[in-house]
Amino acid sequence: MVRIRFTTLFAERIGGISAVEVSAGTVESALRALTDRHPELVPLIWKDEGTVNPVIVLFLNDRQLGPRQFGASVKPGDEIDIIPALEGGCGPPLSAAIAIAAPHPSGFGETQDVTSTRHWRP
């Protein structure tokens, strides 16, 4: 299995998961496997016509890959990092559900999944 790690920008879209393992023979097929499993990442990883989004940068085992190296072979145990080429544009990764909370005597608040309702009151 190849391990793919990514930043908060990606993780926040798939419930806070910051790394996944996939079976793949090349870097590009690893990305395909990733977005097959998590289609929410398609807009970030792929540009139109199936090319890799030009504002993401890929590292294979700590080595930065150029755009013509995405067909590079990978083997089990390899690690791919996906990084946005720009700083920011991302918040801290969220947990499985984004929670908001009302004031609560304990101070923690009662959490509620706001993915199910947008208009919330205590």
Added chain:
Amino acid sequence: MRTCFSGPCNDPREVFYTRCSIDLPSHSVRIEDVPCRNLEDVLGGFGRSFQMLAERTVTHAFTPANPLIVNIGVLTGTNLMTGLRTYFSAYSPLKVSNRGLPAAMWATGSCKFGPKLRWTGLDEMVLEGRSNRPVLVVVQRGIGGPAVAFQPADHLLGLDCHGKIMRLHEQFPDAHFAVIGPAGENYESCYFAGVALSTENQLKSRNDKCRWAGRGGMGAIMGFKNVIGIVAQASDQVTRLKPEIRDINKEASGGPGSRKFREKEKGGLGGTWSNYVPLEEVSFVPQHNFRPTGDGRARLMFRETVEPEFVIKAESCFRCGISCHKNVYEKNPDGTRGRFLAKFDYEPVNLLSTNIGIDDPRKAAELISLVDQFGMDSISLGATIAYVLDYNDRHPSSRILNGATFGDFEKVKELVEGTGKGRFPEIGRGVKRLSEQLGEPGYAMHCKGLELPAYLPDTNPGYPWAIAGGHMSMATHLSLVLERDTSVGYWVKAITERGLYFVRDDLLGLCKFAALTAENAAQAVKHEIGLEITAQELLAAVRRAFIRALWLERKQGYERADYTLPSEVFDRPNTTLGIGPFVTREFFSELSDRVWSVFDPEIAAL
């Protein structure tokens, strides 16, 4: 900060922080342990300070009723890497509603002042009123706990930020410092004065390498209070590193989240400065007052273009493995490192070079250094100067101030110096006031009174919902280039479900560049202070703090009309942009309706 858990270690009301309230007119001091009311109080930063500001009635920033709250986050000064933040919170002279009331604001900076403050035994200082004379507030760790003393600061007046810090270093060799520069001393004419924080590197190298709590005029508030500097003096109290924290640190320094900021030889992309390249690909680099021309001159400031002429050394804050500081030095004839020039980050570099028509790294370094010496916020100053140059271009027969236009380095330098010395209040009071006085607010690049960072408003309709600066408190400034989605639905989600969580580390005391996961942040809180919280509880507290900040804006007179973009975005769309333009009035109106339909009920429920 101490805990007294009687049962499960998960009740924030069993956590106490140590607050020092200082009455500046009388120099009286009260130090007390305060029980936390909620998780935001525990986490600290603006999560706590804004609760205090919410209890105050302040109608003008420069009044004794406006407190200056200096605090840290729960992880500041712990073993967690990048736990180095200090927060300065007050009602801002710069960020004001259209009704003229000051908004609550915080500014934050890294380096060792925050840890030193924690090691004195204090978690928070509240500076009340105004000292009758220039004063230095000295916080020390005494035998029985923290102690506060006051010393005259007349000898520091007129010195630049670095000069003040070096003078204080001679006097207090084991301390760190928060000081204002000449701009803060001239607060009535320079509302965007910042607070300079001393760094280890600065004290050792004697180079001007301050870090900054720059935004929103917290240095001007400090100047109004006649507090020229704060000294935090305590021996370093580095405790045993727990294996769990070590693992989180390892992830922060070597994981994907910090790659952007690390050097290439450390598996990184070279820092924020490298934003120039992908932004220029789509003509998003601000030029000529946020109006890219597509002439390619932005390339002259690419790191790859600049690097051969200089030595660029990546340096770091105290105990940080990311080394995000890209410090630019002269290159000696033999190729070795010469004189230190300036630290290059994307925002100050752009706003003090490309955006004002100065495409020369040496001149950019000179301006950045000058702005630091005077102690001003480079974003607010750069954006306001760009407006002046734009105005002068548009009015060749009735130019204002010294008549500077784009690319005129000498005249721009004169404007920078004059603003720092208080001679150009037209600039120093920010672009909102200046543009309204001139009757041409349409191309004044600010939202809610706070100048925009170096990202085009045409590309970020999320700006109006940022609560303390456009690129640090609402993470939508790069969304367009990253995802190219111009649908209203996308932007509603980007603002209300993702962007606002960018302020998480502004409670915790961490640097955003560490990019910790919420799970790791919650674990760090548990291992460092013993409070057991989940990532969800942490994020819920962050959301409450953000919503509270929006509530505070309403308290200070902000209305829906305040939440908008510079009108040129709608009226004069820039067709040179690689994506868009897409932010029409209709788009923005629908976006606004839908964003408020999310936030309004939450604000009402607070």
